[in-house]
Amino acid sequence: xxxxxxxxxxxxxxVVCAVVVVGLAALTVPAFAPLGSIASVAAGLRSSLESTPSxxxxxxxxxxxxxxxxxxxxxVDVGNGTYIPGGGFGDCAESAYIHMGSQDxxxxxxxxxxxxxxxxVREFAAGTPAVADDGRIATYTVAPGDVPTAIxxxxxxxxxxxxxxxxxxxxxxxxxxxxxxxxxPAAVPGFVFRYPYAD
Numbered sequence: 001x002x003x004x005x006x007x008x009x010x011x012x013x014x015v016v017c018a019v020v021v022v023g024l025a026a027l028t029v030p031a032f033a034p035l036g037s038i039a040s041v042a043a044g045l046r047s048s049l050e051s052t053p054s055x056x057x058x059x060x061x062x063x064x065x066x067x068x069x070x071x072x073x074x075x076v077d078v079g080n081g082t083y084i085p086g087g088g089f090g091d092c093a094e095s096a097y098i099h100m101g102s103q104d105x106x107x108x109x110x111x112x113x114x115x116x117x118x119x120x121v122r123e124f125a126a127g128t129p130a131v132a133d134d135g136r137i138a139t140y141t142v143a144p145g146d147v148p149t150a151i152x153x154x155x156x157x158x159x160x161x162x163x164x165x166x167x168x169x170x171x172x173x174x175x176x177x178x179x180x181x182x183x184x185p186a187a188v189p190g191f192v193f194r195y196p197y198a199d
Contacts, residue, residue, distance in 0.1 A: 078113040084158045091119040092156035098166055100193065110166050110193035112184045116155045124150035129183070138187035144177040155183060168194040 075083040078097040088094045096114030116137040118129055127143035140151060152160010164171060167181050175181065185191045 079111075088156055089158070090153055090156075092117060094156065095158040096156050097158045098162045100162065100165060100195065102195075108193055108195040108198060110185045112186065114156075116157070116183055119154055119156065122150060122154055125154040127151070129155070130180075132184075132187040134187070136184055136187040138182070138184050140181045140183050142175050142177055142179045142181060146175060146177075148175060151181070157183070165196060166193065168196050170196045 071077045071083040074086050076086045078084055079099060082097065082099065084095055084097055086094075094114060096112055096116055098110065098112055100108060100110045102108045118137060124145055124147045125143075127146050128141045129137050130139045130141070132138040137155060140155075142151075148163040149160045152158075152163060157163070163181055163183070164173070164175065166185070169175065182188050182191055185193060
């Protein structure tokens with residue numbers, strides 16, 4: 001095909017090929033730049049080979065690699081692939097977490113990870129908690145002016161805004177004074193979670 005091309009077309013094709021080759025070469029330079037010169041790489045390889053013991057040893061159990069899929073430093077695993085900051089927030093020594101979800105088309109479920117701690121009445125969370133037979137905080141009766149996030153903060157719930165969803169209340173609907181909210185699904189006998197956004 002090159003034989004049938006005009007001389008100017010051959011020059012253009014050659015220049016384009018040269019530009020492509022140079023461009024590809026330029027793209028590979030950053031990948032190898034940290035390696036330094038070939039001489040320094042060879043010297044490093046030689047010194048590492050000289051310092052390697054000749055007898056094969058079995059690595060100890062303490063040399064096992066860290067789990068790359070575990071929680072980041074400072075976070076705790078609360079289950080279902082969810083990590084929250086370790087320790088608590090505000091007056092909380094540790095945080096609880098409300099998990100809601102469905103797997104493989106099954107019914108939605110809700111559960112609480114961690115332990116609820118009542119850190120005391122505060123603005124926007126002045127209602128009354130109730131406990132289960134085993135002493136766990138189970139429900140909360142809403143007082144006038146209460147809001148879900150403040151209630152969550154009072155009971156050390158990391159995702160306190162989820163209290164409305166846990167109780168089958170769509171996000172655009174306000175909670176009402178006298179309304180009883182479930183805080184810990186496992187502490188309320190017969191509680192059935194009804195996801196408010198399910199079809």
